[in-house]
Amino acid sequence: MSTVWKLRAGCKVNLYLDIVGVREDGYHEIESLFYPLPAPCDILDVHLSDGQGLRLSCTASDLGTEENILSRAYQRFAETTGFAPGVSVHLHKNIPMGAGLGGGSSDAAAFLSWLNARAGDHALARGDLAGLALTLGADVPFFLGNAPAWVTGIGEKLEPVACDLADYTLLVVCPAVHVNTRWAYRRWDEMRANGSVRPRKELTPENSPIMSLCFTKPPKLWNGFEEVVFHEFPALYEVKKQILNHFPDACVMSGSGSSFVALFSSVECANRCAGAMRAMGHACHASRSGEPLGLNS
Ligand SMILES: C[C@@](CO)(OP(=O)(O)O)[C@H](O)COP(=O)(O)OP(=O)(O)OC[C@H]1O[C@@H](n2ccc(N)nc2=O)[C@H](O)[C@@H]1O
Ligand SMILES: Nc1ncnc2c1ncn2[C@@H]1O[C@H](COP(=O)(O)OP(=O)(O)O)[C@@H](O)[C@H]1O
Numbered sequence: 001m002s003t004v005w006k007l008r009a010g011c012k013v014n015l016y017l018d019i020v021g022v023r024e025d026g027y028h029e030i031e032s033l034f035y036p037l038p039a040p041c042d043i044l045d046v047h048l049s050d051g052q053g054l055r056l057s058c059t060a061s062d063l064g065t066e067e068n069i070l071s072r073a074y075q076r077f078a079e080t081t082g083f084a085p086g087v088s089v090h091l092h093k094n095i096p097m098g099a100g101l102g103g104g105s106s107d108a109a110a111f112l113s114w115l116n117a118r119a120g121d122h123a124l125a126r127g128d129l130a131g132l133a134l135t136l137g138a139d140v141p142f143f144l145g146n147a148p149a150w151v152t153g154i155g156e157k158l159e160p161v162a163c164d165l166a167d168y169t170l171l172v173v174c175p176a177v178h179v180n181t182r183w184a185y186r187r188w189d190e191m192r193a194n195g196s197v198r199p200r201k202e203l204t205p206e207n208s209p210i211m212s213l214c215f216t217k218p219p220k221l222w223n224g225f226e227e228v229v230f231h232e233f234p235a236l237y238e239v240k241k242q243i244l245n246h247f248p249d250a251c252v253m254s255g256s257g258s259s260f261v262a263l264f265s266s267v268e269c270a271n272r273c274a275g276a277m278r279a280m281g282h283a284c285h286a287s288r289s290g291e292p293l294g295l296n297s
């Protein structure tokens with residue numbers, strides 16, 4: 001029986017996300033604080049097999065194997081390095097898709113790291129692996145290091161940051177709403193063109209009512225996608241208000257949505273919030289000091 005590796009692919013939340021520019025190729029420049037979380041997380045059961053090529057299966061029926069990012073990661077790595085072993089992967093998909101949690105990117109980074117660790121003389125240097133990762137997705141380079149980072153460029157410039165949230169319970173609330181990242185960026189462009197959204201540094205109490213509320217209490221967390229996504233999905237704005245009713249120290253939508261992350265210094269408040277969210281049908285995942293935290297809802 002060959003060795004089976006169990007790779008855990010956690011998720012990320014954006015504690016700050018501002019869109020600060022658009023490149024010629026249509027990709028957007030961002031300034032964002034990426035923070036890794038252990039829950040929800042995907043599991044990749046990987047084992048080497050005879051011959052060459054990837055055999056992929058996945059628990060998510062709506063995620064075919066051809067368009068799965070893991071297939072593209074294997075293909076890209078084989079083309080770049082010539083290392084194309086026989087590999088079987090069974091993906092236990094737990095991170096909701098289109099949730100702003102980087103689930104696909106995390107899977108790809110976990111698999112690329114595993115391939116590179118076994119590639120021997122074909123292995124890529126760190127920078128080259130990050131460059132390959134970027135071709136799979138803007139969030140993939142972050143997951144290679146999987147540590148709190150200030151992210152700029154389109155997602156390829158990473159600066160490690162000391163971001164100690166050990167005093168907080170982090171609660172991820174996942175409404176069953178799929179937000180397409182590409183749509184969110186295009187919609188941001190349209191709203192930017194008509195002046196209804198601006199990069200945060202251009203906001204003043206005069207040109208943004210929401211900021212006039214915040215300037216007295218500068219927002220600890222910020223996500224420039226909220227106005228875009230709440231405009232299209234008002235139900236998500238309601239979810240955020242429901243979370244705020246449980247007195248988190250801070251709460252923000254993650255990435256292009258639809259998930260939220262809330263920081264609670266009180267575990268009791270986090271528990272109550274999780275119970276209320278689950279009663280409304282929203283999956284919840286908690287963690288504290290980098291470890292998953294079971295919540296009695
Ligand atoms: C919004 C963010 C914030 O962390 O994450 P998610 O909400 O997806 O988790 C990222 O910028 C998403 O990264 P990722 O999800 O890897 O995006 P990709 O698959 O590379 O790109 C999907 C589409 O989004 C647009 N895109 C993506 C990244 C970027 N910096 N500018 C863009 O304009 C492009 O149209 C691209 O075709
Ligand atoms: N292994 C995978 N896990 C999740 N999504 C995948 C995967 N492979 C391909 N995808 C595609 O990537 C899209 C974005 O998924 P994901 O990265 O989880 O969301 P987000 O970009 O909101 O963080 C999904 O809607 C799906 O179509």
